[in-house]
Amino acid sequence: xxxxxxxxxxxxxxxxxxxxxxxxxxxxxxxxxxxxxxxxxxxxxxxxxxxxxxxxxxxxxxxxxxxxxxxxxxxxxxxxxxxxxxxxxxxxxxxxxxxxxxxxxxxxxxxxxxxxxxxxxxxxxxxxxxxxxxxxxxxxxxxxxxxxxxxxxxxxxxxxxxxxxxxxxxxxxxxxxxxxxxxxxxxxxxxxxxxxxxxxxxxxxxxxxxxxxxxxxxxxxxxxxxxxxxxxxxxxxxxxxxxxxxxxxxxxxxxxxxxxxxxxxxxxxxxxxxxxxxxxxxxxxxxxxxxxxxxxxxxxxxxxx
Amino acid sequence: xxxxxxxxxxxxxxxxxxxxxxxxxxxxxxxxxxxxxxxxxxxxxxxxxxxxxxxxxxxxxxxxxxxxxxxxxxxxxxxxxxxxxxxxxxxxxxxxxxxxxxxxxxxxxxxxxxxxxxxxxxxxxxxxxxxxxxxxxxxxxxxxxxxxxxxxxxxxxxxxxxxxxxxxxxxxxxxxxxxxxxxxxxxxxxxxxxxxxxxxxxxxxxxxxxxxxxxxxxxxxxxxxxxxxxxxxxxxxxxxxxxxxxxxxxxxxxxxxxxxxxxxxxxxxxxxxxxxxxxxxxxxxxxxxxxxxxxxxxxxxxxxxxxxxxxxxxxxxxxxxxxxxxxxxxxxxxxxxxxxxxxxxxxxxxxxxxxxxxxxxxxxxxxxxxxxxxxxxxxxxxxxxxxxxxxxxxxxxxxxxxxxxxxxxxxxxxxxxxxxxxxxxxxxxxxxxxxxxxxxxxxxxxxxxxxxxxxxxxxxxxxxxxxxxxxxxxxxxxxxxxxxxxxxxxxxxxxxxxxxxxxxxxxx
Numbered sequence: 019x020x021x022x023x024x025x026x027x028x029x030x031x032x033x034x035x036x037x038x039x040x041x042x043x044x045x046x047x048x049x050x051x052x053x054x055x056x057x058x059x060x061x062x063x064x065x066x067x068x069x070x071x072x073x074x075x076x077x078x079x080x081x082x083x084x085x086x087x088x089x090x091x092x093x094x095x096x097x098x099x100x101x102x103x104x105x106x107x108x109x110x111x112x113x114x115x116x117x118x119x120x121x122x123x124x125x126x127x128x129x130x131x132x133x134x135x136x137x138x139x140x141x142x143x144x145x146x147x148x149x150x151x152x153x154x155x156x157x158x159x160x161x162x163x164x165x166x167x168x169x170x171x172x173x174x175x176x177x178x179x180x181x182x183x184x185x186x187x188x189x190x191x192x193x194x195x196x197x198x199x200x201x202x203x204x205x206x207x208x209x210x211x212x213x214x215x216x217x218x219x220x221x222x223x224x225x226x227x228x229x230x231x232x233x234x235x236x237x238x239x240x241x242x243x244x245x246x247x248x249x250x251x252x253x254x255x256x257x258x259x260x261x262x263x264x265x266x267x268x269x270x271x272x273x274x275x276x277x278x279x280x281x282x283x284x285x286x287x288x289x290x291x292x293x294x295x296x297x298x299x300x301x302x303x304x305x306x307x308x309x310x311x312x313x314x315x316x317x318x319x320x321x322x323x
Numbered sequence: 324x325x326x327x328x329x330x331x332x333x334x335x336x337x338x339x340x341x342x343x344x345x346x347x348x349x350x351x352x353x354x355x356x357x358x359x360x361x362x363x364x365x366x367x368x369x370x371x372x373x374x375x376x377x378x379x380x381x382x383x384x385x386x387x388x389x390x391x392x393x394x395x396x397x398x399x400x401x402x403x404x405x406x407x408x409x410x411x412x413x414x415x416x417x418x419x420x421x422x423x424x425x426x427x428x429x430x431x432x433x434x435x436x437x438x439x440x441x442x443x444x445x446x447x448x449x450x451x452x453x454x455x456x457x458x459x460x461x462x463x464x465x466x467x468x469x470x471x472x473x474x475x476x477x478x479x480x481x482x483x484x485x486x487x488x489x490x491x492x493x494x495x496x497x498x499x500x501x502x503x504x505x506x507x508x509x510x511x512x513x514x515x516x517x518x519x520x521x522x523x524x525x526x527x528x529x530x531x532x533x534x535x536x537x538x539x540x541x542x543x544x545x546x547x548x549x550x551x552x553x554x555x556x557x558x559x560x561x562x563x564x565x566x567x568x569x570x571x572x573x574x575x576x577x578x579x580x581x582x583x584x585x586x587x588x589x590x591x592x593x594x595x596x597x598x599x600x601x602x603x604x605x606x607x608x609x610x611x612x613x614x615x616x617x618x619x620x621x622x623x624x625x626x627x628x629x630x631x632x633x634x635x636x637x638x639x640x641x642x643x644x645x646x647x648x649x650x651x652x653x654x655x656x657x658x659x660x661x662x663x664x665x666x667x668x669x670x671x672x673x674x675x676x677x678x679x680x681x682x683x684x685x686x687x688x689x690x691x692x693x694x695x696x697x698x699x700x701x702x703x704x705x706x707x708x709x710x711x712x713x714x715x716x717x718x719x720x721x722x723x724x725x726x727x728x729x730x731x732x733x734x735x736x737x738x739x740x741x742x743x744x745x746x747x748x749x750x751x752x753x754x755x756x757x758x759x760x761x762x763x764x765x766x767x768x769x770x771x772x773x774x775x776x777x778x779x780x781x782x783x784x785x786x787x788x789x790x791x792x793x794x795x796x797x798x799x800x801x802x803x804x805x806x807x808x809x810x811x812x813x814x815x816x817x818x819x820x821x822x823x824x825x826x827x828x829x830x831x
Contacts, residue, residue, distance in 0.1 A: 048749050194339045195374055201332040202343040202377065206453075208329035235331045271414045274378045279346075279451035282379035285371070285415040297339065307337040 020099040020108075028127035031096045035079075035107055035128075038100040048077050049106050051134045051299065054125055055082045056152055058141060062110060064291075065140040070108055071292035076299040077106045079130050083121050083152070086114035093117070094124060122151040134158065134302045138295065141165050143173070148182035158302050160295070162188040163223035174223040178316045183304040189223035190308050191294040192249075195286060196228060196264070200253060203262050203276055213256040214240040219247030228253065230315035231307075249288055341375055344771035347455035347486075348381030348422070348446055350439070352430070352470055353462035354395075355386045357567075358492065362523075363461065364399045365407040366763035371419045372409045373760075375768055379450040381422040383442055387429055395425035408761055422450050430462075430469045436477040443479065454485030457519075457770050461492060463571075464501075468508045475512045482517070490519045490770055493584050495779075497575060498795065499788035506781050515781065519770045524585040524690075525777045526762030526769075529725040533592045533692075534601070536719070536727070543717070544597075546696070548671045553714060554824075555593060555677045556693040557586050558831050560685035564632070564642060564809070565659070569650035578629070578661040578791055578798075581681045585690075587614065587787045588779060589721070590677055593692055594667055603775040607783065614786035618666045623797040625823060629804040630660035630814030632684040637810030642684065644809065658804040659683045662817045663794060664824075676824065680817060684809040689831045690721040708740045716829070726750040 021038065023030055053073065057065045062084050069080045092115035099108040109128070113121055129135055137147070137156035143166075144150040147159040165188075166173040177187060204211070214232045218225030225242065228250065232240040236255075245251045252265040260277030264286070272286040333340070349367065351359055370376050384395045400420070404411060424442050428435020447454050458474060460467060471489070474480045480487050489509060496502025509518055524530055537543055546552070559581050565572045572580065588610075595609040620626035633644035646653050660682030667677065696715040702708075709732070718728040727749045735741040769777055798804075805814035812828065821827050 191339075194341070197332070197337075197339070198341045198343055198374065199378070201330060201340055202345070204330050204332050205345060211331065232332075235334070237331070271418065276451075280379070280449055282451055283418045283421065284378040285374070285412065285418045287412065287414070301338055305339070307334060307339070 020097045023096040023098070024093075026094050026096055028124050031098070031109060031111070032128055034096075034098050035100070035109065038098055039107070042100055049079055049130055049133070050076055051078045051136060051302070052128075052130045053078045053080045053299070054135065054137045054152060054156065055080065056121070056137060056139050057082060057084060059084050059086070059112075061141050065138075066108060066110060068140070068291040068295055069138070070106075072295035072299060073106045075296045078299070079106055079128070080108040081125055081128055082108070082110040083125060084110065084112045085118040085121060086112060088115065088118050090115045120151075122155060125152065125155060129155065136160065136299060136302065138298075140291070143177070145176050146180040146182075147177075147185055148180070157184050158298070159185045160188065160298050161185070164189045164192075168221045174226055174315070175319055178312050178319070181309065181312045181316075183309065186298060186305050186308055187223070187227075188291070188294050188298070190227050190305075190311070191297050192224045192289065193228050193231070194297060195289070196250060196253065197231065199264055199272075199274070199284065199286070200232075200255070200262075203264065203274060204255065204257070207257045207259050207262065207277065209258045211236045211238055211255050211257055213254075214238055215243055215254045216240060216250065217243040217245045217252045217254075218250040220244045222247070222249060225250050226315060227311055230318060231311045233318065234310055234314040341373075342768070342772060343375055344377050344380075344768060345455065346377045346379060346451055346453040347457065347771050348383060348443065348450070348452040349457050349459060349767070349771070350383040350385060350443070351459045351461055352385045352466075353460070354384035354425075355388060355398075356461050359461050360398070360402040361406050362761070362763045363459065363767070364402040365405075366761055366767050368399075368403040368407045368415070368419065369409045369761065369764050370768055372407075372412060372415045373764075376419070376771075378418075379422065379452060380419065381424065381446040381450050381452050382419075383439070383446070384423075384425045385428065385435070385439060386425075388425075388427055390425050390427060392423060392425050396420050396423045399423060408764075422446070430466050430473065433473075433477075436473045436479070440477050440479055454483075455487075456485075457488045457490055459490040464491075464494065464496070464505055467491070467505060471508055471512050480512045482514075486517070486773065487513070488517045488519060488770055488773070489513050490521060492521050494575065494579065495520055495584070495784045496788065497579055498792050499785060502784055502788050506784070510781070516775065518781075519766075519775065519778045520780075520784065521763075521766055522584050522588055522779050523762040523766065524721070525588060525779070526764075526766040527721060527725075528760075529719065529721045530589065530592065531777075533589075533719060537593075538597055547694075549673050549675045551696055552672075552675050553695050553697045554675055554826060555590075556695065556829055557589055557593075557677065557679045557691075558693070558829075559586055559681040559690045560688060560812075560831065561683045562638060562685060562688045562810075564684050565645070565648055565651075569648060573651050573655055573657050576629075576658040576661065577681045577683065578658065578663075578795060582661055582663065582679055583787045583791050584779070584784075586679045586681060587790065588783075589692055590665070590679065591783075593694070594672055594677070596671070601776055603778075603780075606776050607780050610779075611782055611786060612669075613667060614783060614790065616668045616672075617786075617790050618668050619790065619793055620664050620666075623794060624801065626664040626820055627794055627797070628660075628662040628680075628814060628817040628820050629658035629798060630682065630807040630817065631655075631657070631804040632659050632682075632809040633806045635684075635808035635810050637684055638687070642809045645684075656803045658798070660685070660804070660807060660813045660817070662813065662820060664820065665790070678821060678826075678828070680813065680828070682813055686810065686812050686830070688723065691831050692719045692721070693717070693829050693831075694719075695829075704740055704742065709742050711741075711743045713744045718829075724750065 138160040143161035147153040163173040248269040266272035591610040598605040662680035807814040
């Protein structure tokens, strides 16, 4: 699918993008940002599909970068996809040989003028995204700690240590619905919260972030308990009026319990990557609350710069 | 009010957190109607699906039908499956449908309202709605008085520890007098801040974007005045006829149906001064100033036009004329097309006419606001160079295909200097439209949150009638609407109206 360019360079890719847009009949661009996806070959299709879906909400130029073997002759291949039901433009660039170590030189000329750049690592991210050559191009850098295999050193702590304004992580995005419901549940019970706990599967970066967020906001050390999952299974807050809890055993339907009220069911689905990405792209300035949460987590875990 | 500062989990910096309504229920009167099935029920589901309704949300239907709760749930289910914007998810449906109740009865039936109160109290206990309820009157205005009276009589309008809000749909009366009567009925029972008048146009993203475009940009506001603007055209064209709305439409007509509310609201948003903030109160003050400043043309016979469609071919389909539609009297003088020229008496808009037109069975379905600019004061080109250069225009397309078009002159490639109009288009995201919320979603959520900026207030409604009443009276006393064939852009008198000023309607 799309137009293939072999052994090419940025100027040729840019020219092809312009041509493709002309052919599509609409020379004007309504695109609002550039999304660079730094991925491996195996994850490229899924990641670009999610990026394209997210770009229906935020028309974007999506640039997928796959770095192949560093040995052999230096080569740039590109595949250009425009139209086909997606907003904006998608380019998948494959680098091999010496150029694989200089992806930023290929991407820089392709960034849309004067508009925000977002870098997303759907899989393994650099230890310090902000000083990564590709990461440095973006004002927003999206990592995903949950995508890193569990056997490796805790990626969340790595990201905590390397935090720079503009960094954010999809395991934080996954929490938005939980956080919204908890905040709404607490609306009816003003006053201090005396205890809090988060129950989740053992390896869950989201649960760690939720614990840190609650600790930071409530001024009470939130406990972390383990369960079988999936994901976060319950959160409990103890208020003066009694206990508020949200329990979700199956990853889909949850129950809200609050003092003096009947138990209320609520749909609490784990969201798809495209939805998470679309939420990330909605705001492109630094996420202050995430920053506060990350700093709190660093303190709790004794890491940090 | 929705973010009490005492909640430590809330932080104004935390802009990811969705605005979730507090515990509450929604009672729909006239739940069997088209609006309810096609717009309200799907909007409720979409809100639930986006996680914006409170856990334990309750939906109560009230209508003269012999239904049980499960029959009602089935009706909502079908409506949701057919019309909702977001995908159907079983767990969302389950959660939502547990809160569905149906109360059968007449609007004059005391027993039914007793049962309604019982139902609401049960829901408070079973679902935890905290007694907060919004009453949506999706019923003809002649029943308002009855329903509102019943709500009061049965203690359903009292606001002790909980809130009770009432939602009314247009038409807000059919002239100033009836609008005041209608308002008296509602405000006798509900305080002004609990009355939400739905003008679904104001819930549309593009309409809200008018404010963003005007007040967040430095490049439009300096030219947004009579020094640079020649005139403004506001069009709301429908390609359909009156369909099944004969009973409502005949005797009302295009001016009352849409100019009084949608078009005057659009005009107010385009013309108003910058509000101090986007709070309801500040927005209202500015909109009100525009409406109060509106001046009618001296010669109504020259600067208003009305028409009625006759049979013809519209978009490749042969369609009947207005008087041939079902249930329309052959002698009906109701206008299906209306156009007026208005001016606003302030410094910003001195001598800038606002042309408003609305109609059914026109060329195509489109709603847009076109701000047409004056020509450049001097053109340093030969006469032939600028022959095909028109006036610059900024067009805000409200529906369908939401977006903004800018029209300006550009050199035609070639050796000679020749300048021609080009259009630059900003689509408000092509498929973005699908993922952006429906107007009713936004408005229902705002009602449940008690957030009033997007709802017109009583004063605005009355001022709009003050503008329209003399025109409608003039029409009533003078002749009949002029015929225009279905599928065209209205009667010739509308074109003559602009030609008199040396202008012409845009073809939208």
